[in-house]
Amino acid sequence: MKRVGIMGGTFDPIHLGHLVVANEVLNIYGLDEIVFVPAGNPPHKCGMGASFVDRYVMTCLATLSNNKFTVSDIEIKNKGKSYTLNTLKEFHSMYADTEFCFITGTDAVINLPNWHEPKELLKICKFIAVSRPGIDKEDVKLKIEEIRRDLNGHIEMLQIPMLDISSTDIRERFKNGISAKYLLPESVEQYIFKNNLYR
Numbered sequence: 274m275k276r277v278g279i280m281g282g283t284f285d286p287i288h289l290g291h292l293v294v295a296n297e298v299l300n301i302y303g304l305d306e307i308v309f310v311p312a313g314n315p316p317h318k319c320g321m322g323a324s325f326v327d328r329y330v331m332t333c334l335a336t337l338s339n340n341k342f343t344v345s346d347i348e349i350k351n352k353g354k355s356y357t358l359n360t361l362k363e364f365h366s367m368y369a370d371t372e373f374c375f376i377t378g379t380d381a382v383i384n385l386p387n388w389h390e391p392k393e394l395l396k397i398c399k400f401i402a403v404s405r406p407g408i409d410k411e412d413v414k415l416k417i418e419e420i421r422r423d424l425n426g427h428i429e430m431l432q433i434p435m436l437d438i439s440s441t442d443i444r445e446r447f448k449n450g451i452s453a454k455y456l457l458p459e460s461v462e463q464y465i466f467k468n469n470l471y472r
């Protein structure tokens with residue numbers, strides 16, 4: 274049985290925190306591959322920073338050197354809202370004999386009850402909720418335990434210190450002309466400059 278982690282997020286832009294999370298999850302859970310899935314048209318967001326194509330290209334550039342990392346454009350190919358349930362169903366039909374886990378931020382996971390068909394989603398996939406240090410641990414833990422109980426699903430929590438880097442902070446830095454060097458891969462930084470993103 275192959276074991277694959279689906280790394281879901283806006284990646285606007287992707288940064289070293291995301292890459293460290295993916296690598297840690299790969300090692301801790303002994304996965305065979307991590308597929309990065311930039312969110313296409315998330316049902317809960319209206320305006321976003323960079324376009325899907327830019328976020329997709331930046332994710333490809335950032336993951337190029339790791340042969341266990343791949344990137345999927347699945348959420349842009351499908352028109353309409355990008356529901357994680359549909360994305361995972363498609364992965365199930367594309368990969369035979371594979372077990373999936375979905376990796377994303379705790380801030381997203383605490384809203385899981387409002388996602389599209391969350392019970393069905395948790396039936397087909399385990400969730401790994403990753404958080405930055407400094408987030409109110411007890412509060413979030415209680416909330417996730419409640420969701421786990423109500424939705425009868427498998428959700429694990431993981432704290433990664435490097436995730437203290439944030440896409441919001443990086444976008445602000447580009448907007449204000451403050452260096453974001455060493456927070457994201459150099460190729461992604463160059464792509465942002467070249468394409469005038471986040472100005």
Ligand code: NAP
Nearest residue numbers: 281282283312356357376377378380381388389403439440
């Ligand atoms: P987001 O804005 O990308 O991220 C929320 C928080 O989690 C941010 O603090 C973010 O940090 C962090 N984060 C994002 N991706 C991460 C990852 N893979 N590992 C660790 N931390 C991560 O979140 P979102 O837009 O809510 O989406 C997250 C995922 O959930 C997407 O795949 C989205 O499609 C899915 N989703 C689905 C539904 C649905 O099916 N109805 C609803 C909501 C969300 P940075 O800002 O630094 O990235």
